[in-house]
Each structure stands twice: as structure tokens, then as C-alpha cells.
Amino acid sequence: MVFDDPVNLMGFVTLVFRRVFGYSEEKATQHMLEVHHLGESIVWTGPREKAEFYVQQLLTYQLLAALRKASGE
Numbered sequence: 001m002v003f004d005d006p007v008n009l010m011g012f013v014t015l016v017f018r019r020v021f022g023y024s025e026e027k028a029t030q031h032m033l034e035v036h037h038l039g040e041s042i043v044w045t046g047p048r049e050k051a052e053f054y055v056q057q058l059l060t061y062q063l064l065a066a067l068r069k070a071s072g073e
Helices: 010-021 026-039 048-058
Strands: none
Touching: 010 026, 010 048
């Protein structure tokens, strides 16, 4: 999960999503707009170890990110 914050610009958030996840410009922009308009976005789902790695990378870029257990688990 990535949460909205008052500090990072939308272009920067899109760039981070492209660098960290290898997303296309379109997919990265879609997630950035979810963060901006809805306050959060589930940017990736998968195994816990890989998710923890991604959260650490996002935090390195100063994004508000956290791990959330998928519903139904």
C-alpha cells in the first residue's frame, strides 16, 4: 500500500513506481492517481518477502508505504 502525503509531487510518485516496479508510464500514473484521489493504492500483491522488499524501496524514496495482509488470508 502507498498512502497520499502532502510532500511528494505526482510526477515523482509516478517515477518511483516506474523505477521500483518497472511499471509502464500508464500503469504508474494510474496508481499515482489512486493515491492522489483515494488516499491510497495497492501497488503490488504477492509473496510477503518480496512485498517487504518493495516497501523498503518505497520508504527509501520517502513515500508513505506499508504492508497489508490480503483479505481472506
